[in-house]
Amino acid sequence: MITIGIITVSDRASRGTYEDRSGPALKVFCEKQGWNVAAQAVVPDEPELIQEKTTELAGRCDVVLLTGGTGIAERDVTPEAVRGISTKELPGFGEVMRARSFERFPHAILSRSLAAVVGRSLVICLPGSPKGAVECLEFVAAAIPHAVELLRGQPAH
Secondary structure, eight states: OOEEEEEEEOHHHHHTSSOOOHHHHHHHHHHHTTOEEEEEEEEOSOHHHHHHHHHHHHTTOSEEEEESOOSSSTTOOHHHHHHTTOSEEOHHHHHHHHHHHHTTOGGGGGOOOEEEEETTEEEEEEOSSHHHHHHHHHHHGGGHHHHHHHHTTOOOO
């Protein structure tokens, strides 16, 4: 069983002035895959808080999904925060997410979605919109079980 942690990165949602729809949408998708969503959280667009929550969930989840903060606005700092605590970056995830999204949505080229290893967990930074987050996760979902096996130290097939 793959365990998932979901973090929504949003100043407005963390203040309660905006309903988090991306985290719940990701939860539904993960459960349809048969994955266990063990934790969900909402944090503001603050690098230290993103790093703290990501590290916490990486310590108990196989995969940590972050939604939000991957654009180019001044407060979009999720990729930088994750890079600051990761040991390896997995550029193929971001490349696939951008390329597949770009086919339907030209502004997807502005996304800075990425994946990295934090501890023994796979961390994936997704767009902030519910549709964009779920679609991008869907594009890379087939690689997640194998990545989890490798990070657990299980033999590759």
